[in-house]
Amino acid sequence: MIMRLLLLFSVLVIASCHTAKLDFKPSEDSLPDAKVAMYYEQEIVIGEKIEANPAFLNKDNTSVTVSPDNSGLQVLPKNKSQRDGSPVYNALVVKGTPLTTGEVHITISGYTYGTMYTRSRKFNKTYTLRIK
Template identity: 30%
Template sequence: MKYFICVLIVIVSGCSGTYPTILPEKNDLKVATVNHKYQDIIEIKGGAVNESSVSVSIIPNDSGLAWNPEEIKYSFGGEDGVNKDYHRIIISGIPKKSGDYRVTVSGFTLGTMYSGKDFYKQYTINIK
């Protein structure tokens, strides 16, 4: 019986993992100004993500803002390259109109030692 309980605990603990955390925790990103450069960063922590597991939308579509993963330049063996880090989402651009813009980050972490987990977070950017 003790053996069965030990095996059950190992199986259950193997199926649980940390849930992804989306930062910043608050629901508002930095305030922006119309026709001025804007940049803020959203971080996804607590799991592996890649291009196919992360989705970002910015509403309205013609806002003047766009998102990109952080680009990390490297040099190896005499060759230069760029890695895209989907754990750090950069929102940048020049807002066209005042109002509240909505940024939605969603997706799932990839299963590694633990099974993958879904995540979803919505932010507001106040454009003045």
């Protein structure tokens, strides 16, 4: 009986310390193509399974860059905010009117906060967007 309890306790301790992978949607490394001079909008969702904690990603622990800078596109937090009004980065929107043909690279990087059950960890995702 003691061995069963010890085994159960061990399984619970190990299971509670897992580090789940942070999921991105779309999960591919590319976004749907855009056309020059036509409005473009695409949503990116980060950590869909952690929506219960809307402050999971914010301006303090998340960085978004668009390269080249003069592409005509920008990445903004979707219409979600914390209690203090600051934006939440779990849902982002790539939008704007592309100015030239070529490739645009959107890099989302940062780190997650550790909790009682998970460790803090870094993440980095780069999307490629072709403009035709």
